[in-house]
Amino acid sequence: MLYQRMEELEREFDLLIGLMGDMITAQATLHDPTADSPGWMYSQHDLAKKLFRHMCSARTLLEPSPFQSQTVPAHGFIDHSSVAVLTRTSLENYLVMSWLLSGGNKSLQEFRHNVWEYCGWKKRSKFAATTDEARTSRQAAEDDASALWPVIQESPLFQNYTESQQQRLRKGDWGTGWHWNDLAEEAGLHKTYFTSTYPFLSGHVHSDFIGALQNGQAVTLDNQYMLGSGYLQVIVMLMGHFAHHYANLFPPANNVLLHAGEVREIAEKWNLRAEDMDFLYRPRE
Structure with missing residues (x-):
């Protein structure tokens, strides 16, 4: 049952999801359906809540499943494939938020x-x-x-x-x-990173051969956690982007971010833009 966990990644997730919840809640106090405000303001808020819940669910699934039966022991597996599904949903959710306001x-x-x-x-x-x-x-x-x-x-x-x-x-x-590739570039994601990551996540959604093969081969908690935590890194990166995006939209959310101390620094670290990742994808000389 023992396996190596990415404790720093989990710590940063916990801090960032708390920041995200605080930013969304701060904006919620201003929600006034009678105000003469652009319709997209409330769509952004609703999409933010949806994104927050997806991310919380993905983190929950990174823990060994409590399900048990006569043949399946409790805490016997980690559903890394569902973490991949929720990661893709989170990615699309954020890209839609960005697309609606870009231009x-x-x-x-x-x-x-x-x-x-x-x-x-x-x-x-x-x-x-x-x-x-x-x-x-x-x-x-x-x-x-x-x-x-x-x-x-x-x-x-x-x-x-x-x-x-x-x-x-x-x-x-x-x-x-x-295409989703277009939205990713508009949102500031690295093209090669996105075109490598998104199709793989989609393979778990659509039951591609590679996704099924990965489920068959990852038989230990160690391997299952390793795969799931890899997807969690994508989610933490999205949290960094979200914090910047949402703070630029709503003053109450921006105020939360400005006073977040260490968590603000972590959000900045994970707000990885295309130019920050260029060095990873340079052609070999």
Whole structure:
């Protein structure tokens, strides 16, 4: 049952997740649905809560599972594959937060938020509904999508899409015109790092051969923990990025970060930008 743990990584995770919770809570005290504020402000807050919970769950799964049966002993395995799944979800969550606010001007931010929201309503409007409540929700989603579509069409930014992309967008594909690699670069992640990490995480989500092989070969807690803690490093890096991103958005969150002492230094250390990782991917001479 004994295995080597990455105690410093776990310590930094604990400090950063506490900082993240404090930053989100500080902003929550300002939540006023009646205020004349951009819609993206509340989407960022909701996405931040979602991200926080994913990260907490990933850390929980890094502990040996308490499940037991007649054939499976308690604390007999670490579900590193699910840590990978939650790491990918956390990565996508943060990239969406960044994408919604990137571009440098309010008109683009508003347009992207409208596209993201429209496609969400569009997707819900296509779900099967077998109860009166579900049918009411589906109709409301269809109505909301119908109200947003003319706003999207009238934006000059809509003309940047090709005719085929406009049709895909109309059907509810908000990923039209970009790839996750594009969002990662916009968010300041190193391209080679992302294109090496993301497909591997996705392999666990989609049950690729390599993901299944890894589950079959990692039979000891030591190996399972080693794999899971590798994914946790990605999450800690995302925490560093999040702290910078969220502090730039909301003064209360920024105030928390400014007074975080050692934890602020740890957040800065893990806010790894593309230029910070260039040395790892230089071609061999």
